[in-house]
Amino acid sequence: MDNGAESDAQTLKQLRDRIDAIDAAMHRLLIERGTVIAALIATKGTSRPGAAFRPAREADMMRRLVARHEGELPLATVEHIWREIIATFTRMQAEFNVAIDASVEPERMRDLARFNFGFSVALAPCADAAAVIARVAEANDLGIVARRAPGAWWRGLTGPAAPRIMALLPFIRAAKGPADLPAFVISPPLTDASPPDITAFAVTVAGPFRRVDGAEIMASAVAGDGSELLVATTLDRETLATRLREAGVETTAIAPVGGFARGIAVDGGSTLLYEAAKPAGGEQ
Numbered sequence: 550m551d552n553g554a555e556s557d558a559q560t561l562k563q564l565r566d567r568i569d570a571i572d573a574a575m576h577r578l579l580i581e582r583g584t585v586i587a588a589l590i591a592t593k594g595t596s597r598p599g600a601a602f603r604p605a606r607e608a609d610m611m612r613r614l615v616a617r618h619e620g621e622l623p624l625a626t627v628e629h630i631w632r633e634i635i636a637t638f639t640r641m642q643a644e645f646n647v648a649i650d651a652s653v654e655p656e657r658m659r660d661l662a663r664f665n666f667g668f669s670v671a672l673a674p675c676a677d678a679a680a681v682i683a684r685v686a687e688a689n690d691l692g693i694v695a696r697r698a699p700g701a702w703w704r705g706l707t708g709p710a711a712p713r714i715m716a717l718l719p720f721i722r723a724a725k726g727p728a729d730l731p732a733f734v735i736s737p738p739l740t741d742a743s744p745p746d747i748t749a750f751a752v753t754v755a756g757p758f759r760r761v762d763g764a765e766i767m768a769s770a771v772a773g774d775g776s777e778l779l780v781a782t783t784l785d786r787e788t789l790a791t792r793l794r795e796a797g798v799e800t801t802a803i804a805p806v807g808g809f810a811r812g813i814a815v816d817g818g819s820t821l822l823y824e825a826a827k828p829a830g831g832e833q
Contacts, residue, residue, distance in 0.1 A: 551567070579634070586638050587794040598680035599642035602691075602736055604715050605743035606640055607635055608810030611720055615813050615826055624815065625727050628688055633667035649682040657730040661695055661718060662691035664728035685712040685735050692735035701770040701777035703751050706806035713736055714749045714807030724816035733809070745808025747822065750789065752778040753802040761792040764822045776798075779806070781822060 589828050614631055639645075649658045650673040662672055675681045679691035682705040692712070694702060706712055715736035719729050739818070749767070755775045758766070764782040771777075774805050782789050786803055793800055814823035 551553060556712050569797070570814075571635065573778040574815065579713065582634075583641070586641050600675075601636065601639050601645075602715065602739055603741050603743070604734075604739070605741060605745070605810060608716075608746075610635070612801070612813060612826075617758055624721065625723065628721055629664055629727075632665050636666040637669050645703055646673060646690040647688065648673040648675050648681045648688075648690050649691075650675055650678045650681045650694045650698055652677045653698050654730060657728075658693060658695065660731070661728045661730050661732060665718060665734075668689070679705055682706065682712055682735060689737050691715075693732050696731040696733065696768055698768070699770070701751075701772065701779075702804050703779045704777065706735070707751055707804040710738060711806075713739065714809060715739065715759050715811055716823060717747075717809045720810070720812045722812055722814045722816055726816075735807075746811040747783060749786070749806045750778050750780045750782065750786065750791075751802070751806045752793075752800055752805045754778060755799040755801050757798075759793075759796040759798050761789075761798075763821070764792070775801075780811060783821070794807060 589657065610631065614627060615624065618627060631830050647656075647662050647670050649662050649672055649739065651658065655674065659672060659674075662670075673684060673685055676699065678694040678698040679702055681694050682702065684690055685692040697833075706714065712735050714733045716734035718732045718734060719726060722729070753772065753775065754777075758776060758778060760766075760770075763784045764780050766778040767781050769776050780789070786805065790803055792802065793803075811821075812823040813818070813826045815826055817825065819825040
């Protein structure tokens, strides 16, 4: 072996040794994270799904991930790894599975669930969005419903003990991102006291709807001469009702149905639902 080949072999071995050391360190840290979670369970008692889910904290983790990310590794890969870690450790606190609405692009819906919750959860395909909500209410599981699911399914989220919208998917929106079917995560009532960035309301409109500042229609269904609307807003219920009334919109019901953290857009400007952001290393 000439000196050049020997030098290359030594360099390759050193690089592989570094990779092995990094892998071992990552594994040790995951084990350490598990011991912290065990201590958390013993200290706070989070055996119920409603107590284990912390959507605001998870959103903050994702924002910090985007802010510090750089290099050639795709951001989507890092997000999926973190999602798998979060879901796995959450299930250590409280067992749950994920019901999915199979009435809208079932293959994309399955990919969306696997990307965000990993492979340690069981998926329960349901006939429609209403069946997903019923499953969440009965089994304390999570559910995923596509934004364009037919019918006014969100009416099933009204009432103090009803399931709620917990999150908006995708949370990190990219021009060519994987698992990009627009959807909502439905959860049992949460004990997380953190206020959501965006509140969701079920709004029944007797006549035509006119847009108001600070609100966006996420889904709609015809109801007689009016509409059933799923409205996302940064306004509280009273302010939303006032603005709708001032705009000449006749509403017969406005009921909260959950809320979610504002997502991150790495593919464009800010909207009500997404805040413009970019990974530290530039485009994906």
